[in-house]
Amino acid sequence: MRIKSVENYDLQCPLGRPFGWSQGWIDHRSTCIVKITTDDGIVGWGEGCGGPIASLVRDLLTPILIGQNPMDRAGIWERAFHALYNANNAVGIGGSALSAIDIALWDIAGKATDLPVCQLLGGRVRERVAVYATGLYYTEGEFPDRLLDEARSYVDAGYKGMKTKVGGLSIDEDVKRVAAIRDAIGPDIKLMVDANLAYNASSAIRIGQRLAELDILWFEEPVNARDIDAYLQVKAALPMAIAGGENLRTRFDFRDFLVRRAFDIVQPDIAMCGGITEMQRIAAMANACGIQLFSHIWGSPIMIAASLHLMATLPPCPPARNPEPFSQEPVMEFDRTPSAIREELSPNPFDQQDGYISVPTGPGLGVEIDEAALHRLSVSR
Secondary structure, three states, X not given: OOEEEEEEEEEEEEEEEEEEEOOEEEEEXXXXXXXXXXXXXXXXXXXXXXXXXXXXXXXHHXXXXXXXXXOOHHHHHHHHHHHHHXXXXXOOHHHHHHHHHHHHHHHHHHHHHOOEHHHHOOOOOOOEEEEEXXXXXXXOOOOOHHHHHHHHHHHHHOOOEEEEXXXXXXXXXXXHHHHHHHHHHOOOOXXXXXXXXXXOHXXXXXXXXXXXXXXXXXXXXXXXXXXXXHHHHHHHHOOOEEEEOOOOOHHXXXXXXXXXXXXXXXXXXXXXXXXXXXXXXXXXXXXXXXXXXXXXXXXXXHHHHHHHHHHOOOOOOXXXXXXXXXXXXXEEEEEOOOOHHHHHOOOOOOOOEOOEEEOOOOXXXXXXXXXXXXXXXXXXX
């Protein structure tokens, strides 16, 4: 079996109502899908974050892939990484390009052996993965009714936790907004905040001290993604867990953050950190350091499925007789913001039941792709 072709699809869909975060406003959703086909007709699907990664896959990685045995995932990963590293693209968009091809190769391997990816990774520790709702972004005219109705809808749907944004308003306004959400959902639902790098250490500590009174479970990306000393300063000053890592690429970026315990919770993104192959390595490093891994997700059913397969194999951290989600069991982000890509790319989009998503049982990623929807959502090939 050899790799015959590699195709790229840049997907984009507009939003009916733009929503905001600390760094700006979002008026569309986008991602990049990679389709790898073997000479015996097996198709593997992969995903990387949107943007110019298609050119990297086409011009730099496709020549490495064509004619190779797709089962040689580790060797292909190393050759692709070195090609990106030598071109100074090993981080940033290079990590996304590498992720896309790696996920597709795991999909092929599962389909070739008639096994789900989680079985190839060593087998399930759990049949379903706990998830929390990501939403509660800034929108025009949201406060208080529409914002609080959204928060209550997640409780009604069975979620045990949800995440909102901070950093897009003044500290006083953001604290007022988070306090209203806490009042609306009650004391038993876990509530997390995400600043998306909005603060320096002193500002993060100032708002964090006020948010601590609202029983915030974790404070995500409070400072610059690569400022390890600022993370350590914030972590030492605040009582809630400190989370981050979605903007890091490959185990080499993660190493010092994990060894120096800059995170309480690490959040690699499987479509950016280097794919399934590399995220498994990052997970092992995190577990050895006693740091929980809760995967970041912002994409299509391909990314969701890849994350579910890996999360299904992770041991509780730390081990416990009756491990619970958020405390020892890993949990996964489940994006609830509008996205035609997430809802239409597969005829069977993922949904949660009582705060969990079942791990796919079909061969490979176990996700069926609607190629008509793929072409409809594609802005280039």
